[in-house]
Amino acid sequence: MSTRISAAVVCLLMLAACSEPSQEMRTGHDSQGEPEYKGTGSEFVAPGWKQGDQASWTSEMKARTQRGQNEYNKIN
Amino acid sequence: MARMKFVCDAERCIECNSCVTACKNEHEIPWGVNRRRVVTLNDGVPGEKSISVACMHCSDAPCMAVCPVNCFYRTEEGVVLHNKDTCIGCGYCSYACPFGAPQFPSEGAFGVRGKMDKCTFCSGGPEEHGSAAEFEKYGRNRLAEGKLPACAEMCSTKALLAGDGDVVADIFRTRVVQRGKGAEVWGWGTAYGSQQAGQPPAQQTPSTDTKGKS
Numbered sequence: 001m002s003t004r005i006s007a008a009v010v011c012l013l014m015l016a017a018c019s020e021p022s023q024e025m026r027t028g029h030d031s032q033g034e035p036e037y038k039g040t041g042s043e044f045v046a047p048g049w050k051q052g053d054q055a056s057w058t059s060e061m062k063a064r065t066q067r068g069q070n071e072y073n074k075i076n
Numbered sequence: 077m078a079r080m081k082f083v084c085d086a087e088r089c090i091e092c093n094s095c096v097t098a099c100k101n102e103h104e105i106p107w108g109v110n111r112r113r114v115v116t117l118n119d120g121v122p123g124e125k126s127i128s129v130a131c132m133h134c135s136d137a138p139c140m141a142v143c144p145v146n147c148f149y150r151t152e153e154g155v156v157l158h159n160k161d162t163c164i165g166c167g168y169c170s171y172a173c174p175f176g177a178p179q180f181p182s183e184g185a186f187g188v189r190g191k192m193d194k195c196t197f198c199s200g201g202p203e204e205h206g207s208a209a210e211f212e213k214y215g216r217n218r219l220a221e222g223k224l225p226a227c228a229e230m231c232s233t234k235a236l237l238a239g240d241g242d243v244v245a246d247i248f249r250t251r252v253v254q255r256g257k258g259a260e261v262w263g264w265g266t267a268y269g270s271q272q273a274g275q276p277p278a279q280q281t282p283s284t285d286t287k288g289k290s
Contacts, residue, residue: 033202034150036219041207046222058078058240060222066241068229070247072254 080197080219081241081268082228083248084127084223087258088235091116091126095227095236099130101199102226103215109179111195113229128227128236131156131177131195132267139169139178154241155197159271160213163191174266197238198225241268 033038037050037058049060091114099105099112114131133156140148140156147162148169169192170178182189200217203210210217220225228238237244252259
């Protein structure tokens with residue numbers, strides 16, 4: 001009987017290591033804030049898209065890139 | 077979903093530094109901090125090449141890997157940003173970055189190194205979009221205003237392209253096809269892991285064919 005009890009105590013002691021908390025300074029990365037398509041809430045933003053609409057923002061970004069940086073669209 | 081990337085076309089960059097000026101003006105960057113720089117290789121030698129360098133917002137960013145306080149994060153658009161409230165200014169990111177992007181403001185009588193500052197792809201930080209706190213810490217949030225980074229939009233020769241990776245790669249591809257040269261994008265392979273652009277040509281492996289040899 002005493003052997004069983006001592007074995008159980010030893011097992012409990014061995015399991016104690018499993019409860020060791022993580023020593024990482026932080027878990028996970030910092031907050032990512034709000035996504036860009038949410039907009040600033042101000043009226044002073046570029047026209048052509050709706051604030052808070054991800055599809056609208058994404059398509060406007062692609063259109064703006066082509067409009068402003070691809071001069072082949074202008075000369076050809 | 078857009079994946080924001082930078083491309084600098086070395087065939088077009090004329091070292092005018094308008095990207096540097098636009099960045100400093102847009103975000104009111106303090107003296108001594110340069111989020112963007114123009115680097116010229118073989119300066120003064122015929123055939124010199126210039127490129128505009130800043131944080132490339134790497135797909136697998138080394139700065140994120142080495143930061144001891146995990147102050148970096150990647151937005152949905154693929155932009156690598158950091159939280160200045162968490163940053164301790166240790167400088168590990170500066171050693172890890174292959175582009176020299178992290179900058180440290182030196183203020184005070186003894187040049188105490190402050191919190192890291194770097195290019196945000198004009199998308200601010202974790203503060204509320206368009207807020208005064210965001211502008212003071214990270215600069216203007218142009219992406220949330222429906223605009224693209226000021227450096228690229230102000231580039232006089234459109235050497236610096238910024239925007240969705242698929243779109244800027246398409247624009248660059250059109251140029252290369254039209255002019256028939258200059259397909260190398262410096263830094264692209266390092267930042268985004270592409271095996272097709274910005275990488276040195278594959279080394280010729282010695283032939284194992286021994287036919288005709290005695």
